[in-house]
Amino acid sequence: FFPYTAFRVTKDFRKRVLGLAEHRSATLDAELQALKAAGTTIILIGLRLENRMWPEQFEGYQSLIERLLADGGRYHVIFDGHNYLRDEDRESFMVSHMETALANGKTIVDIEREKIAEILAWFDAQNTGDRVTLRSLVPCSVSDSIIAALRSDYFITHWGAGLAKYKWLTNASGAVFSSRDVLLNKADI
Secondary structure: OOOOOOOOOOHHHHHHHHHHHHHHOHHHHHHHHHHHHOOOEEEEEEOOOOOOOOOOHHHHHHHHHHHHHHHOOOEEEEEEOOEEEEOOEEEEEOOOOOOOOOOOOOOHHHHHHHHHHHHHHHHHOOOOOOOEEEEEOOOEOHHHHHHHHHHOOEEEEEOOOHHHHHHHHOOOOEEEEOOHHHHHHOOOO
């Protein structure tokens, strides 16, 4: 049991959730651990397209990838967004706070998929070799998101629910985008 008003995650709760995630997402976990063993730096990007978003985030992520390409190191960049509700139903998604249906009939997940497809197409046209690789986890299970955070070397995300996975459970290192209002008025930062 995890009371939603708690301001901390107990060690026992964390251990149980991470154990479940490692079991349910064993294939992804093994792949990411193999990349790390080969000296690859794993960067996790948590997407946010509804409220509290960085309006030009995809241009920013493209710029980040360009810098990684110029750096000379080995990087694996993972895009993480909405999670599906159950493994058996991969078209029903968790809904973010204040998320609304879009007038054109698209869902936030549809837009996440489209934007990531644009980045992947741009990236494929760069002829970069295999030093920098990209992976989309949009959409994926909560356990896949947790494993990606647990094995990442660094995450970049927006203030919001994703921090439960990235920071509270896995204690990953990273950067969080937020507004001045969040920094001044939220007790969970």
